[in-house]
Amino acid sequence: MLIDRNLSNIKIARRAASLVITRASLGRLPLYHHYLASSADKGIHQMSSSAIGRGLNCVPVQVRKDLQYTGVIGKPGLGYSVDELLRAIESFLGWNNVNEAFLAGAGNLGTALLGHEGFSKFGLHIVGAFDTDPDKIGRSVHGREVMPLHKMGDLAWRMSIHLGIVTTPAEVAQVVADEMVKGGIEAIWNFADVQLVLPKHIVVHNEDLYSSLAPLFRKLSR
Amino acid sequence: MLIDRNLSNIKIARRAASLVITRASLGRLPLYHHYLASSADKGIHQMSSSAIGRGLNCVPVQVRKDLQYTGVIGKPGLGYSVDELLRAIESFLGWNNVNEAFLAGAGNLGTALLGHEGFSKFGLHIVGAFDTDPDKIGRSVHGREVMPLHKMGDLAWRMSIHLGIVTTPAEVAQVVADEMVKGGIEAIWNFADVQLVLPKHIVVHNEDLYSSLAPLFRKLSR
DNA sequence: TAGATTGTTAATCGATTAACAATC
DNA sequence: TAGATTGTTAATCGATTAACAATC
Numbered sequence: 001m002l003i004d005r006n007l008s009n010i011k012i013a014r015r016a017a018s019l020v021i022t023r024a025s026l027g028r029l030p031l032y033h034h035y036l037a038s039s040a041d042k043g044i045h046q047m048s049s050s051a052i053g054r055g056l057n058c059v060p061v062q063v064r065k066d067l068q069y070t071g072v073i074g075k076p077g078l079g080y081s082v083d084e085l086l087r088a089i090e091s092f093l094g095w096n097n098v099n100e101a102f103l104a105g106a107g108n109l110g111t112a113l114l115g116h117e118g119f120s121k122f123g124l125h126i127v128g129a130f131d132t133d134p135d136k137i138g139r140s141v142h143g144r145e146v147m148p149l150h151k152m153g154d155l156a157w158r159m160s161i162h163l164g165i166v167t168t169p170a171e172v173a174q175v176v177a178d179e180m181v182k183g184g185i186e187a188i189w190n191f192a193d194v195q196l197v198l199p200k201h202i203v204v205h206n207e208d209l210y211s212s213l214a215p216l217f218r219k220l221s222r
Numbered sequence: 223m224l225i226d227r228n229l230s231n232i233k234i235a236r237r238a239a240s241l242v243i244t245r246a247s248l249g250r251l252p253l254y255h256h257y258l259a260s261s262a263d264k265g266i267h268q269m270s271s272s273a274i275g276r277g278l279n280c281v282p283v284q285v286r287k288d289l290q291y292t293g294v295i296g297k298p299g300l301g302y303s304v305d306e307l308l309r310a311i312e313s314f315l316g317w318n319n320v321n322e323a324f325l326a327g328a329g330n331l332g333t334a335l336l337g338h339e340g341f342s343k344f345g346l347h348i349v350g351a352f353d354t355d356p357d358k359i360g361r362s363v364h365g366r367e368v369m370p371l372h373k374m375g376d377l378a379w380r381m382s383i384h385l386g387i388v389t390t391p392a393e394v395a396q397v398v399a400d401e402m403v404k405g406g407i408e409a410i411w412n413f414a415d416v417q418l419v420l421p422k423h424i425v426v427h428n429e430d431l432y433s434s435l436a437p438l439f440r441k442l443s444r
Numbered sequence: 445t446a447g448a449t450t451g452t453t454a455a456t457c458g459a460t461t462a463a464c465a466a467t468c
Numbered sequence: 469t470a471g472a473t474t475g476t477t478a479a480t481c482g483a484t485t486a487a488c489a490a491t492c
Contacts, residue, residue, distance in 0.1 A: 020480075022483070023483095024482090024483060025480095025483090026436045026437055026440065027430075027434075027436055027437075028433070028437055029435040029436060030415075030432035030433050031417055031430060031433065033432075034392065034416060034417075035416075038392075038416075046446080048449060048486080049449075049450080050449080054418075056417050057417060057419055059266075059450080059484080059485065060449085060450095061485060061486075061487095062451070062483095062484065062485075064449090064451070065451090065452090065454095065483095065484085065485095068451075068452095071354075072339060073450090073451090074449075074450055075449080075491085075492055076448075076450040076490070076491045076492045077448045077449050077450075077491070077492040078448080078449070078450090078452085078492065079445070079448090079449070079450085081488090089452075093436055093440065094443030095439070096437040097336065097439075097442070097443050099439060099442055102258055107336055108333070108334040108335075108337040109334045109338065111330070111334065112330040112331045112333065112334035113330075115330040116330055116331065118313070118336075118415075119462095122349060122432060122435070122439075124435065124439075125440070151245065155459050161259060162442050162458090163438060163442060169435075170256070170260075176350065180326050186303060186442065187438040187439075187441045187442055188438075188440055189435065191486095193252075193256050193340075194256060194257075194260075195253055195256075195257070195277075195278050195279060196278075197279055203436075203437055203438055203441040205434045205437060205438055206250060207434055208249075208253060210252035210255075210344060211249040211250070211252050211253065211409065212249075212426075212427045212429055213252075213344070213346065214248045214249055214251060214252055214315055215245065215248055215249075215425055215427060216385060216408075216409040216410075216411055216425055216427055217315055217317070217319075217321060217344075217345070217346075218248065218314075218315065218316060219409045220307040220316060220319070220321055220385060220408065220409055220410060220424040221316030221319050221383050244458075244459070245458095245459095246458090246459060247459090252488040266467085270472080270474090271473075271474080272472060272473080281460080281461065281462095282473085283461060283462075283463095283475095284459095284460065284461075286474070286476095287459095287460085287461095287474090287475090287476090288477070290475075290476095294480045295474090295475090296473075296475080297468055297473080297474075298466070298467045298468045298472075298473050298475085299467070299468045299471070299474075299484095300468065300473070300474090301472090301473070301474085302474095325490055340452090376459080429485080437477050
């Protein structure tokens, strides 16, 4: 029995160490969390991969493969512990850490993100907003004062901010992102309609709204 | 010469007919358009696939493959006509059509999308906004009056609206989407944090912000 | 024990990239 | 013509899915 335990621990350790999560699986983990959380609210504490797959429109084997990355072990014949999965996903995605971010561009979209209260549940705190528009600077947007853009880099450095959100017009997004990188920012969430070109070690997610719209538009024009 | 022309026309026709664009390529076409448009602004009228690839951080062969779907033929040794590509991408993506949409959920994000003027350049016109909050109903948001949600389905039907945008809280998103489908809507752009389950013939794009954030957060927690 | 469901290997599918003849 | 770049086939890579022994 003791030997069994040890063997199975080694197995877990080896697996967790050797497997690197794919981009695709990583993006699905939040979806599992959404669905599992709403199931937990309904008092469901145990779920099989096929039950989860039904809720998310995907096949059980994909659910099992994705969930393996979290390190949670399911029980054959029974399924997974919903609460264990929720905690594991949260910790895997770093939702328990406090992730402080700066946002550049306090326009419509920037304002909306500043006002999105849901983020704080996942550890995302937008602690500074920046713009170049004199009419906006000094104003408070959803409780945060808009500061002049040229102060962003320095301040990011001094406050050890590592996440930047770009909601500026496309024309200035690259310059703003470069400024963020100079300020020590390591990950950028970009809503401007440009592909940012940045050093390899910076992680960028380009949130191109028109890429998302493309399949929808194509459907409509037929 | 005449024979050559005919042969090459047949080739084009066959190619356009047989190839169905992949989801991945479709999503990249808007990125090409962004970059080509900004190049055209700088007076550049001819570009090679490697020049385009440099601007978008991708390899020339991918550019060539993606651009083939638009039907544009490049000139060996020279490259592509920027203006021809721009027009071809616009027509391929249906950006020349008027695409009218209804939006449900006039919160922060909904308001931002209603105020996003850029959309109209691509044929997207959000012509109606809906909410259940009595404080919001009747108010004007970026020039459009917010209407009660229960009127959405009927109105979509009568106005032949085929595109729906969901910016409601996650809890009601599924119900709202079902209502859209009843109203004849065929494509749904969903910003709520749920995977909508809808009939096969409805095209849905789930714009899950937390999926986008996942790789960024992961980078930060290391 | 029997039924259900897991974890994992191997097969398939789709998307990216390398290689190169065709051609401006 | 020579150099550059195209369009396309074949090879590779990555992600999804089928199959099944292990096990609760």
